[in-house]
Amino acid sequence: MTTRHLRLSGPVARSPFQSAPRHVVRAAAGTPETKTLADLIAEQEIDMSISGLRHLPEDTQYRILTGKVNPFEKKKVKKGGDAMWTEVEELAKLLRSGQVAWEDLDLDDVDVRMKWSGLFHRGKRTPGKFMQRLKVSQGVLSSEQLRGLGSIIAPYGDDGCADITTRANIQLRGITLDKADQSMETLRSIGLSSLMSGMDNIRNITGSPIAGIDPEELIDSRPLCQSLQDHITNYGKGNAELTNLPRKINVGISTSRDDFAHCHINDVGLKAVVHPDSGEVGFNVELGGYFSIKRNTMSIPGETYIRPDQVNDYVRSLMEVFRDLGERTDRQKARLMWLVEAVGVKEFRKLVAQRMGLDDLPGEVHVSYPDAFARRDVLGIHKQKQEGKYWVGACVPAGRMFARDFDDLAAVADKYGDGTVRVTVEQNVIIPNVDEADLEALQKEEVFQRFEIFPGNVTRGLVSCTGSQFCGFALAETKNTAMEVTRQLEQELEIPDLVRIHVTGCPNSCGQAQVGDIGLMGAPAKKDGKGVEGYRIFLGGEIGENPALATEFEKAVPASDLVPVLKGLLIEKFGATAK
Numbered sequence: 001m002t003t004r005h006l007r008l009s010g011p012v013a014r015s016p017f018q019s020a021p022r023h024v025v026r027a028a029a030g031t032p033e034t035k036t037l038a039d040l041i042a043e044q045e046i047d048m049s050i051s052g053l054r055h056l057p058e059d060t061q062y063r064i065l066t067g068k069v070n071p072f073e074k075k076k077v078k079k080g081g082d083a084m085w086t087e088v089e090e091l092a093k094l095l096r097s098g099q100v101a102w103e104d105l106d107l108d109d110v111d112v113r114m115k116w117s118g119l120f121h122r123g124k125r126t127p128g129k130f131m132q133r134l135k136v137s138q139g140v141l142s143s144e145q146l147r148g149l150g151s152i153i154a155p156y157g158d159d160g161c162a163d164i165t166t167r168a169n170i171q172l173r174g175i176t177l178d179k180a181d182q183s184m185e186t187l188r189s190i191g192l193s194s195l196m197s198g199m200d201n202i203r204n205i206t207g208s209p210i211a212g213i214d215p216e217e218l219i220d221s222r223p224l225c226q227s228l229q230d231h232i233t234n235y236g237k238g239n240a241e242l243t244n245l246p247r248k249i250n251v252g253i254s255t256s257r258d259d260f261a262h263c264h265i266n267d268v269g270l271k272a273v274v275h276p277d278s279g280e281v282g283f284n285v286e287l288g289g290y291f292s293i294k295r296n297t298m299s300i301p302g303e304t305y306i307r308p309d310q311v312n313d314y315v316r317s318l319m320e321v322f323r324d325l326g327e328r329t330d331r332q333k334a335r336l337m338w339l340v341e342a343v344g345v346k347e348f349r350k351l352v353a354q355r356m357g358l359d360d361l362p363g364e365v366h367v368s369y370p371d372a373f374a375r376r377d378v379l380g381i382h383k384q385k386q387e388g389k390y391w392v393g394a395c396v397p398a399g400r401m402f403a404r405d406f407d408d409l410a411a412v413a414d415k416y417g418d419g420t421v422r423v424t425v426e427q428n429v430i431i432p433n434v435d436e437a438d439l440e441a442l443q444k445e446e447v448f449q450r451f452e453i454f455p456g457n458v459t460r461g462l463v464s465c466t467g468s469q470f471c472g473f474a475l476a477e478t479k480n481t482a483m484e485v486t487r488q489l490e491q492e493l494e495i496p497d498l499v500r501i502h503v504t505g506c507p508n509s510c511g512q513a514q515v516g517d518i519g520l521m522g523a524p525a526k527k528d529g530k531g532v533e534g535y536r537i538f539l540g541g542e543i544g545e546n547p548a549l550a551t552e553f554e555k556a557v558p559a560s561d562l563v564p565v566l567k568g569l570l571i572e573k574f575g576a577t578a579k
């Protein structure tokens, strides 16, 4: 650990969400009464050796202890999620030995705090089973890692599967708590970790899925993403200083005009540009993009430019500012955008710069391109920037994988590529560095009959969240419905171009309905006077250089009517014709 990791925090400004002056509480009668932080900690019987407060600056602790904070903050005050980084493995052993029974466990630990270890109890749909969310720096996995992941889910039989997620990440399914120490150990042995992947932590950092092989990229984002992930998470071992944020934070790094990382819907988007004066490649910062039930907003310009060697320091400092000053009362207002809006973009830039030991950072640089640029589809076979080498993009339907798929992908990556694959935010997979001479044989491999290299135009654009199979929030089944619907659409229609359908089980919109050409969002519907499962339909999402969010087109279409309704839409708006 570097000394930088040990530094608790820099200068602390007053939070715009702080109602009382610092360190003063008003007594009921209205006379000012000063209570010290120590008084409050003693009064509320907080055990600071385990409290999530202990890595926050005093002003933030004070604000939490004197404010009407949301229930999650209260749980964190009692015991920080980071306590689970060691407790989960101890608990697993105790459960196995019979010294502790499942019923003895603290429900706040099981259902909330374990998410800090990446373990999500899927209690509503599959009680006793956990989803384990990893961190996969911009989706790059070696064949050894793929085999290791397959080996974690294989023993769970039909319950064990995995998903490629819309943050180019992997979620493993079916894990039981008594074996969680073993999956943690397997992950460690292959250089992966699930710590800091859920709740109020940074999410998987996304970059370009074709980094290092893309003829159009301005800079290779792989070392930047990996170094940033290591810096924030203490090399996957957990970093208690950055684990009690007001809410999650999404960071994406875009290195070409495609904006593969979708900067517009990340809290922090770093967009590579060539500096017009120096000719160096650096990043314009975009801030605040996010979706939620109550608000969906694209990023705004962060009016900031940083150099590649400032990425770690900038993001860490920004996270510290967010941690210390962000809203902790209303969880709906706790995302970064609210803080940026409350202090103002330029002031926010200054606050971050000061944490970096600077007075300020330069404003964004202005670049204009003479030509239009269409975002590229990475599926199929494409020439790399390396002479004679190709990348092969294959479609993993709705991102769902089984143990055998991990092994098969590892085998083709070793046989034809460089022993690595990349998973993408569209929930697909790329095999890089294939020799031209091997392309024909590769296409005949059995795994690519399942994961098509040239799928139909709706299959190739399908993205789906987890839905009711595993997720307790879901108002609809998603992945299986989406696969069946796209199969029927491909069977019945000639669809001339890619149509991106994003399916999400509820308004939390993890499947990003607002990003799709067509978005489907689980919602109750009525058919023949009866309540049935249905979907709201969104239209018009744009990605790439000129992004736009899709807007609602239909309120509630019964699931059983999806095929005819989507058929009509594809014919009317996307040039499809009946076969």
Ligand code: HEM
Pocket: 120, 122, 131, 133, 165, 166, 167, 168, 169, 170, 171, 203, 204, 290, 291, 292, 293, 466, 470, 471, 472, 473, 508, 509, 510, 511, 512
């Ligand atoms: C309060 C709001 C939200 C809640 C309660 C929520 C809940 C969840 C849950 C329970 C899962 C795991 C489900 C499973 O696979 O079993 C999940 C996954 C995911 N969610 Fe959300 N979600 C929220 C908002 C969002 C938003 C706004 C986005 C971004 C558009 C998002 C993106 C994701 C992604 C990408 C995953 C997959 C895991 C990953 O790669 O990080 N979520 N979410």
Ligand code: SF4
Pocket: 465, 466, 467, 468, 471, 472, 473, 474, 475, 504, 505, 506, 507, 508, 509, 510, 511
């Ligand atoms: S969108 Fe809703 S149903 Fe889908 S994973 Fe997120 S919370 Fe679950």
